[in-house]
Amino acid sequence: MSDRDPIVSEDELHAYVDGELAAERRGAVEAWLATHPDDAARVAAWRSQAELIRARYGGAADEKLPRRLELARLARRRHWRVTATAAAAVLAAFIAGGAAGWFARDAEGAPSSDLRKFTADALDAYRLYVVEVRHPVEVAGDERPHLVQWLSKRVGSPVRIPELDKMGLKLVGGRLLPGPTGATAFFMYENGSGERFTLYCGQTDDRETALRYTTGDHNAAYYWVDHNMACVLSGPAERDKLHAIAQAAYDQIDTRSPQRGG
Amino acid sequence: MGEFRQQIESAIPALRRYARALTRDVEAADDIVQDTLVRALRSEHLFHGGDVRAWLYTILTNLNRNRLRALSRRPVLAPIKDSDAVSGAPESGGRDIGRALDELAEEPRTALLLVVLEGLTYREVAEIQGVPIGTVMSRLARARMQIRSYLDGERPALRRVK
Numbered sequence: 181m182s183d184r185d186p187i188v189s190e191d192e193l194h195a196y197v198d199g200e201l202a203a204e205r206r207g208a209v210e211a212w213l214a215t216h217p218d219d220a221a222r223v224a225a226w227r228s229q230a231e232l233i234r235a236r237y238g239g240a241a242d243e244k245l246p247r248r249l250e251l252a253r254l255a256r257r258r259h260w261r262v263t264a265t266a267a268a269a270v271l272a273a274f275i276a277g278g279a280a281g282w283f284a285r286d287a288e289g290a291p292s293s294d295l296r297k298f299t300a301d302a303l304d305a306y307r308l309y310v311v312e313v314r315h316p317v318e319v320a321g322d323e324r325p326h327l328v329q330w331l332s333k334r335v336g337s338p339v340r341i342p343e344l345d346k347m348g349l350k351l352v353g354g355r356l357l358p359g360p361t362g363a364t365a366f367f368m369y370e371n372g373s374g375e376r377f378t379l380y381c382g383q384t385d386d387r388e389t390a391l392r393y394t395t396g397d398h399n400a401a402y403y404w405v406d407h408n409m410a411c412v413l414s415g416p417a418e419r420d421k422l423h424a425i426a427q428a429a430y431d432q433i434d435t436r437s438p439q440r441g442g
Numbered sequence: 443m444g445e446f447r448q449q450i451e452s453a454i455p456a457l458r459r460y461a462r463a464l465t466r467d468v469e470a471a472d473d474i475v476q477d478t479l480v481r482a483l484r485s486e487h488l489f490h491g492g493d494v495r496a497w498l499y500t501i502l503t504n505l506n507r508n509r510l511r512a513l514s515r516r517p518v519l520a521p522i523k524d525s526d527a528v529s530g531a532p533e534s535g536g537r538d539i540g541r542a543l544d545e546l547a548e549e550p551r552t553a554l555l556l557v558v559l560e561g562l563t564y565r566e567v568a569e570i571q572g573v574p575i576g577t578v579m580s581r582l583a584r585a586r587m588q589i590r591s592y593l594d595g596e597r598p599a600l601r602r603v604k
Contacts, residue, residue, distance in 0.1 A: 191579050194586070198557055200564055225590045230558040232539035237463040237559060241455035246472060249458070251451045254479050311508050313477055374481045374501040398511055418572065 188212040193219060197226050295386050295410060297360045299394060299403045302380035302412030305357055305366055306399060310376045316368050317353030327354045331365035337383050337409060339365045342432035347425050349377060361385075361410075369425075377415035377425055381433070384410035391426055393419065402426030406434060449494035450482055456495075456560060457502055463555050464506050466540055474509065478502040499560070500570045503552055510548055542592040550585035553578050 188209050195201040196209045213220040247253060309316050319327050324341060332339045334356050341351065349369035357366045357380070364382035371377075386405045394401050400417040403410065404426075411433060413426040457478060461471035478501045482494075543551055549571065556567045568575045 190583060194579060194582055195564075198564070198582075222586075222590070225593075226586050229539065229542075229586060229589050229593075233463065233543070233555070233559050236539055237459055240462040240471070241459040243458070245454065245458075248476055249454060249472060249479065251447060251454070251479060251483075254476070255447065255483055311512060313480065370485070372485055373497065374478075374485070374504050398507070 188216075188219070193223055194226070197223055197230070294360065294384065295389075295403065295405065298380075298382065298384065298410050299401060299412050301359055301364075302378075302403070303399060303401055303414055305380055306378045306401070306414035309355075309366070309368060310378065316376075318355035320353040321351030323353075324351065327367075331356060334363045335365050335382060336362070339381060340433045341367055342379070342429040344369055344377075344425060344428055347428055348372060349425065352376070375416055377413065377422075379411060379413050379429055381409055381411045383408055386410060391423070391430055393423070395419075402430075404430055406430070409433070446486060446494065447483075450479065450498065453495045453498050454479070457498060460499065460555060460560055461502060461506070463543065463559055464502075464552065465509075466544060470509070474502055474505050477505050481505075493566075496562070496566050496570060499556065499562070499566075503556075503570055506552075507548060537593050537595060539589070539593070542589040545592055546585050546588055550581040550588070553581040554585040554589075557582060 188205075192201060192205060192209055196206070201209060213223060319330070321327075328339060328341060331354060341354070344351075348371045350371075352368040352370050354365060354367040357364050359380070359382040361382050361384055364380055367379045367381075369377045369379070384405055385408070388407065389403075389405045391402045391404050394403065395417055398417055399414055400419065400422055401412050401414040402422060403412040405411075411429070413422070413429050415422050415425065454475065457475050458471060461474045461478075462468065465471045465474065478498060481501050482498055543555075546554070553567055553571065556562045556570060557564070562570070564575050564578050567578045571578060571581075
């Protein structure tokens with residue numbers, strides 16, 4: 181193979197530097213570098229970059245651990261301090277506000293201005309609470325029956341909380357939020373990697389719609405109207421994943437499906 | 443201490459190193475590491491085996507993305523970076539590697555640091571970033587090309603907007 185395929189790709193040069201190259205290609209790459217000084221210079225530059233990075237930051241691993249990073253202390257504490265990073269993130273989310281441009285790429289027909297505002301508010305709520313470490317929700321996910329009862333009463337319509345465990349998502353909990361059409365129910369889910377998704381539901385007079393997608397820089401949402409309830413599922417902008425989760429939520433919230441135990 | 447916690451504990455020094463290079467700010471780095479540990483402890487019941495270390499890198503990478511997103515929306519007064527510059531004289535005649543990293547967009551920088559500083563495989567990085575291996579390699583290529591032109595004194599092709 182290496183004899184008949186002497187051309188070395190840039191990918192192979194990276195793999196060579198990073199020790200990921202298949203053993204049978206090493207000889208070919210080394211022969212190539214011997215006769216291609218530009219590539220040899222690139223490889224040398226990449227190696228020197230790696231050495232500079234390791235020289236500069238490698239020492240951080242040997243520094244004495246500050247007390248706040250001692251695992252035993254963190255595990256003992258019931259309430260964790262909100263770090264400056266998380267606090268700053270929440271503050272910045274407040275300042276950011278607005279959701280202009282969220283519908284710029286919606287190709288599935290223009291939503292009503294009410295639904296537009298509703299989805300913009302849902303995304304604002306997502307960005308605001310998704311960075312919250314200590315108080316992401318008012319009521320924790322293990323009080324599901326209480327959440328259903330409380331939020332249904334406040335929203336003025338039966339609220340269903342989808343179970344998304346099969347998608348690897350645990351219900352962190354929920355809170356009550358003001359919305360453009362009145363009280364809205366807001367639920368947060370989290371996967372094992374700390375990625376968060378939120379569901380925002382409130383009453384609406386809008387006609388029913390199927391799932392619609394809208395996206396911004398880093399977040400995206402699927403929104404729909406079912407009977408008299410508008411719902412927005414927001415999360416990181418990975419369309420396929422978000423769609424699967426939104427579809428699962430949509431199916432469970434569907435008023436025509438039998439009520440699940442809550 | 444259970445095996446899960448032992449694995450987390452043994453990863454802390456490497457997480458600090460990675461966070462330090464990502465943020466180039468000692469306090470911000472330890473903040474992210476702390477948040478990572480808190481989340482890991484809280485999600486202990488969600489962890490169904492597998493590589494704890496890669497999972498911790500994933501959490502930390504996601505938290506850093508949240509942090510950058512928040513910083514980019516902050517209207518004024520971005521913090522002065524490079525508080526670690528005191529630890530060594532700038533390399534390459536004033537154009538040092540820290541500033542070169544700072545010029546990179548988040549994804550290429552993350553990919554490069556996970557590979558060269560943390561020694562993860564392309565496959566592990568692909569899982570952490572949630573993209574195919576080909577995407578990791580193009581991020582790596584972009585990062586290396588930009589750093590090289592920066593250190594060589596050329597104007598970088600792309601500046602990160604803060």
